[in-house]
Amino acid sequence: MKKQLLILLTLFIATMGYSQTFTVQDSNNNTLRFTVTSSTTVSLITGSTIINTNVNIPSSVSNGGTAYNVTAIGVFSFDGEPISSVSIPNTVTSIEQQAFSNTNLTSVVFPSNLETIGDYTFQGNQLSGLTIPSNLTSIGNGAFRGNPLSTITSLATIPPSITTVAGNNDSFAQGGDRSGIDLIIPAGTTGAYVTDAGALWTGFNTVTENLNVGDTYIDNFITYEVTSAASSTVKAVGYNTAGGTVVNIPATIPNGLITYDVTEIGNNAFQSKNLTSVSLPNTLVTIGENAFFVNNISSVTIPDSVVTIDDIAFAQNQNMTNLVLGNSVTNIGDAAFRFTGLTTITIPESVTNIGVVAFGGLGNIITDVYCEGLVPPMISTSSNLNSDTFNLSRSSIHLHIPAGTMGVYVTDSGALWTDFNPVSEDALSIDDFELAMDIKVITTSYALEVTSSDSVRLENYSIFSLSGAKIATGTESEISTASISKGIYILKLDFDRGIVVKKVLIK
Incomplete structure (x- = not known):
């Protein structure tokens, strides 16, 4: 009898320990509320106090000398909060029902270890693009409905399960209309995502396979x-x-x-x-x-x-x-x-x-x-x-x-x-006479325009063919090329402080 009571007491204490809640401040002074889910893990829950619209969820937290990994963002955690950005650590494997619904998120980076996104999790935000991580296996009903989505990139070679319906439970689109969304998927996965029997990722505006090296x-x-x-x-x-x-x-x-x-x-x-x-x-x-x-x-x-x-x-x-x-x-x-x-x-x-x-x-x-x-x-x-x-x-x-x-x-x-x-020794080298970095020659359809700082003065120019024949000379900083055939030429510019020689393309 005493042994049975001891076992029951131990289980009660363990249960009490796992249901323990506590709060931790993030780096932006938001007070985040957690509940213990195992001896080493916690989940974010409702009851956080948000004073900064930028939320930084830590990968681990401590309470009473015990450290825990943050592995989940629980139901309704930030529902309706005025959040504009959130940092989610790679320790998180699940984001649960309506965790970020009706906030002000314009973008979100999902952790690489994320496996599940619950029902209506990000509904009613301002997300225009998503990148689905490779480990994600399921996306719940209406998870992203009510967002102005235009692009979804999935890195998962096995398509995550989604809800495809004409009604408002569609995973991505209000009313189930995905025709305004472009889909990018891994190379060789069009069948699994779109064309195979039972494929769910249908109805998108375009489908693009993101090619791999060697493709x-x-x-x-x-x-x-x-x-x-x-x-x-x-x-x-x-x-x-x-x-x-x-x-x-x-x-x-x-x-x-x-x-x-x-x-x-x-x-x-x-x-x-x-x-x-x-x-x-x-x-x-x-x-x-x-x-x-x-x-x-x-x-x-x-x-x-x-x-x-x-x-x-x-x-x-x-x-x-x-x-x-x-x-x-x-x-x-x-x-x-x-x-x-x-x-x-x-x-x-x-x-x-x-x-x-x-x-x-x-x-x-x-x-x-x-x-x-x-x-x-x-x-x-x-x-x-x-x-x-x-x-x-x-x-x-x-x-x-x-x-x-x-x-x-x-x-x-x-x-x-x-x-x-x-x-x-008559070749014109581009670096023979380097005058200044501010000398520029702009080519237009009818002229070469020489620009420089006020500290130098152009005295004259000469244009040579690549074979060294002199084509034209003058003193203007805007050199007419109307009578010169198209091609590559050498332009020699004589300034009061030295000479600059450049190759130019006459259009």
Whole structure:
């Protein structure tokens, strides 16, 4: 008998301990009320005193020397309170019925460990977008009704259970009309969410699969592969020639509500596609091996964003007579422009390495090479033309280099830019005459506008072609370009305090 009484007393004490309530202040001086649900956990309950519209729920609280994890937000906890924002810790696994109904929430970040959202939990708020965490398994009746929802992103590969009805118990929409809401779901889950028998996530305005790294996607005949889901970047990896011989690769591509930046051209992406023209975006960083190998491209401008042009990237474009290399290119791979029709080549100062047989190969057709860098790029110099960067006799190529660089390019011990004939120190280097950071040249459809601070005065200008021919001179800060052909030129600006030389694009 005594033993039975002891057991009953122990159970009573345990029950009393678990039903204990206490309050704790959050970091914004709100008084939050908790009830003990186990020896290590508590749930937030009604009775909190909110004096700050920003509520910060702690992950753990202490009472009487005992620490507890906050694992639940109980029924009606903040119902009707004037809350504008709430921080919910990752320890919370359930948010129960009407816990945040009819508050002023405009956004909410759900904890990654959240498993259940109860009935009418966030009804009557100002939520326009939701991100459903991957562990969520169920969303109750009317949980988000009465909110101006426009976008829902679910990270759960298994769709959480929801209520789909025409009435007001629909999980997301008053009256069950979801036609104004766009849905984003994980890659490969459209069936489970939308189209399979019994799928509940139906009736949304659009459904977009958030692609994973390695997933491919076709836009305007070009196939793209996701390279980063976090930063939304892709590379072009293939092309359907039904799109024609003129290709304009965009800076971004859409996939439903997600926009991806095009940062790479993948290996072999446009190989042997009979292209006559290609436009590259200023988001590109890398052009891969064989990317445009064997085509009929006559002219190409490499954007300033590109750092690397890999091996054989533009080789066997025998009609190519014009090449503009961007000012960020550091590496030009082996045979990158071999067997093209280039006669004049301008190497930006950013280039540090040019691979074997990168240029040449169609006979002795290269006549001029302009190097803009004060430090010569590394090249291959060999009597075996198949091991030489220029893949042809240099004795008929005119090398143009910046003033004062004859030694490092040609005559110093170990210099690699040898055997060119002639060699002249007449190349205009962008950094030869650096005047001030405030000198800007703005290109319009009819003029070049030179702007500077009041501390300097423009005395005259000269415009040169990339081959060094003088095109125009004058003294105006607004330079008319109506009579000059479109293309890339060198603009030399003489100020009373020095000289600035820039590359410009005349439209």
